[in-house]
Amino acid sequence: MKNKKIYLSFSNQIQAAAALAINDDIVEFVQEERFNRKKMYRGFPYRSIKYLLSKYKINPKDINKIIYCYADKIYPKNEIKKNISLRIDEGLKQQQYNKIKYNQRLNSEIKLQKKLFSNANLFLKKFKLSKKKLICFDHHACHAASAFYFNNFKDEITFTCDGKGNYLSSAVWLYKGKKLKMKSFSTTFDSIGYFYGNITRVLGFTPEKHEGKVTGLAAYGKYKAIIKIFRNFFFVEEGKIKSIWSKYHIPWFAEKSDLPELFKLKKKYSDKDLASGVQKLLEEVICKWISENINIYKKKRVNISLAGGVFGNVKLIHEIKKLKKVDSLFIQPATGDAGLPLGGLKLLINKKSNLANTFLGSSYSNREVVNLLKKRNKKYRYISNVEEVLIDLFKRKKVVGFFKGRMEFGYRALCNRTILYHAKDRTVNKWLNKRLNRTEFMPFAPVTISSLAKKCFLNWKANDKTSKFMLSVYECSNFLKKKAPAVVHVDGTARPQVIDKADDPIMYQILENYFKKTGEVVLINTSFNNHEEPIVESPLDAIKSMSIKNVDNVIFNSSILI
Ligand SMILES: [Fe+2]
Structure with a gap:
């Protein structure tokens, strides 16, 4: 492997994964869960990296760059910090949750970031991977790159949307000056992914895991009554997704004790109607957000590319495809956090290429x-x-x-x-x-x-x-x-x-x-x-x-x- 340019990328939160590029070609991309048999595994992708190094007989000292794809910094950047403070102040005016609660929420994100960085450093040491070669990329930038660089569009807008990642939950991206640039964002305090996750929990399933079941159930229900309540919690303003915090919605994965009123809806509405309502809300908000941003940045029918866990919703994609302003649409198949290492590699390589299939893992003769x-x-x-x-x-x-x-x-x-x-x-x-x-x-x-x-x-x-x-x-x-x-x-x-x-x-x-x-x-x-x-x-x-x-x-x- 000497005289070859070797890049190794990884993420170590939910859906931990690792990928390898040799001379700017992505040759391998594997998810830790497949090796350790723990679905949606959160942690360091130890076996994945071991597999990559062993398959390609790579000596860690020959790796040119190591890319960490979950976050670029422990603490939120100034722009994000300002936005969060503003949203907390607005939120406090709207409802009964106190400032302590919101600061707790912010601190829990900082605590998570600290844990992830220290876990990453620990394992890098274990693999004798040099910290000097480490580059840290933003979570949503990796999501965006994982979609942008794998399509053949000449002109496009890239949208990222998930529950949470490096303090953000959605962002809009344009490629300018040979760089993928974030044009606007909403923080995790305005995460519609959290709301969908909370309804997933109300229906007795696990957020970040069983949202697909809610999407399937939605087809059996009627959304008309429940959507009137749900529409009070989310809206799009100046091209950004915003939420109103209330006794039905707070911006984190809630327990029953956090949001008793939301859980009480189950008594009044059937499971299928709740599922149908949250699905309809998601479709309305995301379609409006995409349409508004096309108007802001392109003012014409345009190609779009999508990444982030929210775009794993197959019914939502169907609705986005129907938008008049959307020409062609591309989604990277590992839409959730598993796809981050793919994006991290592409951010560094900065070249588009075709993604013919998803067959980039282990094989057996x-x-x-x-x-x-x-x-x-x-x-x-x-x-x-x-x-x-x-x-x-x-x-x-x-x-x-x-x-x-x-x-x-x-x-x-x-x-x-x-x-x-x-x-x-x-x-x-x-x-x-x-x-x-x-x-x-x-x-x-x-x-x-x-x-x-x-x-x-x-x-x-x-x-x-x-x-x-x-x-x-x-x-x-x-x-x-x-x-x-x-x-x-x-x-x-x-x-x-x-x-x-x-x-x-x-x-x-x-x-x-x-x-x-x-x-x-x-x-x-x-x-x-x-x-x-x-x-x-x-x-x-x-x-x-x-x-x-x-x-x-x-x-x-x-x-x-x-
Ligand atoms: Fe994410």
């Missing part, structure tokens, strides 16, 4: 798989015609774990660590979710190929990158509704993965052949994991998952069947 199977006394056989095998297995109601190539990054399994099943049986959502111990309100997602997508999804366009990474919902055609009822939600939408031949030729071929032999246009594609565990990383994880009957069979690298 057939020999490694077979050695493991022998060691574990597992029966296996080699196969040559995957689609024939799938047809036979599905006929016999077998659920298939599909494991191939390099580990994916991001929230979704995109066919390298995936569970496959046919989509003709509507009841699959009930029995397979039960079997996988999942309580999902959205049906399983479909996977198809670009040549069939138009038949299945209304207004699907070949240049729409959101379907490439399963990041948006689409209205389904009547053809699909009849053909594959299992993947259609109650509101007539689905959140597909559409594969281009160039991005994943193996899976494209399998799905094309499957269609030719059966006439079926999609398959169900859901993440290959145990209940509340991350997606499987290794063949051993896959075998363990099969042993607890998540799946009936596993196909490794399209050539080994157990």
Whole structure:
């Protein structure tokens, strides 16, 4: 690795991850949860960095730059500090929470930042990584870079929005003077991500983890009554998201004792109506925020790129795409904090490049798989015609774990660590979710190929990158509704993965052949994991998952069947 430019980047809060660039090419990007099997892991990405150094035989002293991506400073910068003080003063006028409470809140953020920096320094020492080579980048700058540098737009606005990160919750970015620059921001004191998270908790789920369940549930509810209350808490002013603090909303993840009135709403409104209300509020506020900023900075129809956990909301993306001022839209698939190390590398490299797929992690050869199977006394056989095998297995109601190539990054399994099943049986959502111990309100997602997508999804366009990474919902055609009822939600939408031949030729071929032999246009594609565990990383994880009957069979690298 000598004489090569090596950059290592990492983040050490929720969804800890690390990435590696060699001579300005990002060669690897891995999430700690996949190695240590702790979903959404918060902490230092120890195993990820160990894996990167070992795979590329890197001596730590040969690394040119180490990039810390969670925050650039422990304390808030002056501009942010001023904004927070102003918002605290305004907030105090609006409701009953006292200054002590707000200072506690601010101090808890400072305490977290201190802890994260000291944890990072400790582990750098452990890896003999020199502190002199360390660069610290802002959280939202990393989010912004993770979207901006991976699209091919010539002109765009980048939006970042999350619960919290380095004292901010949303920001607007423009590329000027060969630099990505923040044009405006809202702090964590105006975080709509917190509000969505608090409703997630009211509904009995975990914030920062189960927001997707709320999005799925929203389709069953009616928002009209509850939205009238929720609209009092958030608004957009001069291109910024602002919140009004009240007995229903405070800007942090609240316990029942913090916001008893919010939790009482559950008595008056059904879970589905609350979910529908918060989803509608999010859509209204974010769409207004985006539209206003397009008016402020571009005054014309424009391309936008998005990053930050809030944009993991597939229904929100669907609404943003409908905005008249939005031309094309790009989202980086690891929208949450997992994507920070990708952005950190790109901020330093400062060059755009294409993101064909999410396959930037570990892989296992057939020999490694077979050695493991022998060691574990597992029966296996080699196969040559995957689609024939799938047809036979599905006929016999077998659920298939599909494991191939390099580990994916991001929230979704995109066919390298995936569970496959046919989509003709509507009841699959009930029995397979039960079997996988999942309580999902959205049906399983479909996977198809670009040549069939138009038949299945209304207004699907070949240049729409959101379907490439399963990041948006689409209205389904009547053809699909009849053909594959299992993947259609109650509101007539689905959140597909559409594969281009160039991005994943193996899976494209399998799905094309499957269609030719059966006439079926999609398959169900859901993440290959145990209940509340991350997606499987290794063949051993896959075998363990099969042993607890998540799946009936596993196909490794399209050539080994157990
Ligand atoms: Fe974030």
